Amino acid sequence: MITLGELQEYTILRNLHLRYNEQLIYTYTGSMLIAINPYEILPIYTMDQIHFYQNSQIGDIPPHIFAIGDNSYRKLIETSSNQCIVISGESGAGKTESTKLLLQYLAAASGKHSWIEQQIQETNPILEAFGNAKTVKNDNSSRFGKYVNIYFNRRGIIEGGNIDQYLLEKSRIVFQNKGERNYHIFYSLVSGLSADEKKKLDLSRPNDFTYLNSGNMLTCDGRNDGLEFSDIRSAFKVLNFPENDVWSIFSLLAAILHLGNLKFKSFNVNNIESSEVVDAVNANRIATLLGVNKTDLCEALTRKTFVAHGEKVVSTLTVASAIESRDALVKAIYGHIFEYIVDTINKTLHKDQQLTSGSVGILDIFGFENFDSNSFEQLCINYANENLQQFFVKHIFKLEQEQYEKEGITWTNINYVDNQENLNMIGMRPMNLLALIDEESRFPKGTDITLLSKLNSNHSNKNCYIAAKSSREHRFGVRHFAGAVFYDVAGF
Numbered sequence: 001m002i003t004l005g006e007l008q009e010y011t012i013l014r015n016l017h018l019r020y021n022e023q024l025i026y027t028y029t030g031s032m033l034i035a036i037n038p039y040e041i042l043p044i045y046t047m048d049q050i051h052f053y054q055n056s057q058i059g060d061i062p063p064h065i066f067a068i069g070d071n072s073y074r075k076l077i078e079t080s081s082n083q084c085i086v087i088s089g090e091s092g093a094g095k096t097e098s099t100k101l102l103l104q105y106l107a108a109a110s111g112k113h114s115w116i117e118q119q120i121q122e123t124n125p126i127l128e129a130f131g132n133a134k135t136v137k138n139d140n141s142s143r144f145g146k147y148v149n150i151y152f153n154r155r156g157i158i159e160g161g162n163i164d165q166y167l168l169e170k171s172r173i174v175f176q177n178k179g180e181r182n183y184h185i186f187y188s189l190v191s192g193l194s195a196d197e198k199k200k201l202d203l204s205r206p207n208d209f210t211y212l213n214s215g216n217m218l219t220c221d222g223r224n225d226g227l228e229f230s231d232i233r234s235a236f237k238v239l240n241f242p243e244n245d246v247w248s249i250f251s252l253l254a255a256i257l258h259l260g261n262l263k264f265k266s267f268n269v270n271n272i273e274s275s276e277v278v279d280a281v282n283a284n285r286i287a288t289l290l291g292v293n294k295t296d297l298c299e300a301l302t303r304k305t306f307v308a309h310g311e312k313v314v315s316t317l318t319v320a321s322a323i324e325s326r327d328a329l330v331k332a333i334y335g336h337i338f339e340y341i342v343d344t345i346n347k348t349l350h351k352d353q354q355l356t357s358g359s360v361g362i363l364d365i366f367g368f369e370n371f372d373s374n375s376f377e378q379l380c381i382n383y384a385n386e387n388l389q390q391f392f393v394k395h396i397f398k399l400e401q402e403q404y405e406k407e408g409i410t411w412t413n414i415n416y417v418d419n420q421e422n423l424n425m426i427g428m429r430p431m432n433l434l435a436l437i438d439e440e441s442r443f444p445k446g447t448d449i450t451l452l453s454k455l456n457s458n459h460s461n462k463n464c465y466i467a468a469k470s471s472r473e474h475r476f477g478v479r480h481f482a483g484a485v486f487y488d489v490a491g492f
């Protein structure tokens with residue numbers, strides 16, 4: 001790209017387009033690689049290609065994801081300093097596929113075909129089952145971010161690994177938009193368990209469960225849920241998950257599905273609307289699967305306990321609040337299952353870092369998001385992307401130009417948009433958006449509306465903040481580096 005005569009947006013796009021038409025999906029711009037999703041299997045990921053990139057110098061050969069993997073691997077071996085590959089792009093751009101190709105390359109470069117490599121590969125079916133779902137943009141969309149670190153020994157052989165996970169999208173567990181599904185694992189569980197096992201968990205077909213149905217989409221093209229389930233089970237074995245724990249995970253998933261079908265009824269006590277669980281059979285089943293007492297469970301779902309003036313006060317919940325508290329419980333259970341899975345994988349892949357010579361890390365996180373309706377989750381995702389953007393800005397422009405200055409090199413100053421102000425407003429300076437959200441959540445009388453008015457009064461004077469035109473609109477906007485996004489405060 002940098003050899004183009006004129007470096008403008010349209011020349012860059014034209015270059016990418018011409019190359020894409022010739023099935024050349026990779027292009028360098030400086031040390032970065034741009035990948036365009038081909039949406040077809042190209043014959044460019046064979047063992048021959050791996051060997052070709054292993055034996056060549058970057059720059060002498062066509063751009064390729066393997067060249068990026070090779071460059072990191074060589075730098076690690078030559079300099080013993082840890083390397084990191086950052087992958088970013090919007091949903092469906094091909095981030096996760098690129099991560100897998102990089103892992104495939106690193107495993108091949110490491111030379112020995114070892115058990116630990118097999119274990120690292122087997123993390124994919126598990127993480128995808130629990131963290132990926134069909135969305136309108138991508139049939140296998142990762143709904144969490146991850147940082148995978150691969151550790152090598154002094155001879156360049158893979159010794160271990162570690163996965164950090166971020167921001168699992170929990171709202172999906174209780175609700176899916178039209179045409180979208182819940183996490184793959186639920187459909188795989190219901191289709192893949194034996195008849196006997198299904199009976200133990202009282203499971204039937206996917207369309208019997210409210211939590212699997214709100215998107216009106218039960219299947220996913222190109223995915224055989226039942227078959228995937230046996231891959232997931234064997235991956236659990238390869239990664240040393242105790243059999244009892246695996247069964248506990250399945251029981252918790254079944255409890256989640258039954259909780260989604262739990263019905264509440266409203267009644268009045270002294271003119272105060274209260275709620276109770278109406279389906280005793282289902283409540284019993286859920287309590288058994290969760291290993292708790294049924295009465296305690298029903299009470300916990302329909303009552304709220306708080307401390308006022310040092311005394312414990314119990315109040316009743318309306319049906320709407322009971323449903324909200326049930327959904328919150330479900331999200332918390334699933335979040336803990338996901339954390340437990342990643343922790344257990346890490347225990348298996350763990351290698352004492354003292355014994356390794358260094359690592360190559362691969363960051364695969366959500367790209368910038370801007371939907372018709374954006375919530376707190378989008379704010380967090382976009383804040384993470386603002387941080388990545390600042391990282392690029394710092395390395396490509398700020399540090400480079402500082403270096404030119406130090407060395408007395410004459411150059412024409414490049415004007416770039418620095419998004420530091422945006423970062424300060426969202427999460428860094430005192431009274432930033434996240435700090436105000438935190439504060440209002442702890443404030444007993446805090447509501448979405450009081451939060452909005454605090455955000456407006458603290459930030460309306462900033463260029464990157466957009467206050468809603470009318471007080472009836474319960475939202476605020478942020479001018480991000482990639483465009484303006486409006487966030488609805490409901491549920492913040």
Ligand SMILES: Nc1ncnc2c1ncn2[C@@H]1O[C@H](COP(=O)(O)OP(=O)(O)OP(=O)(O)O)[C@@H](O)[C@H]1O
Pocket residue numbers: 037038039040041042089090091092093094095096097098138140141142143365366367
């Ligand atoms: N290099 C590639 N070759 C062939 N197909 C690809 C390639 N990269 C991506 N794809 C196709 O595009 C689909 C979406 O890619 P992927 O899941 O990696 O996107 P993503 O950027 O990780 O999206 P999300 O943010 O939603 O998780 C893949 O399931 C695959 O079918």
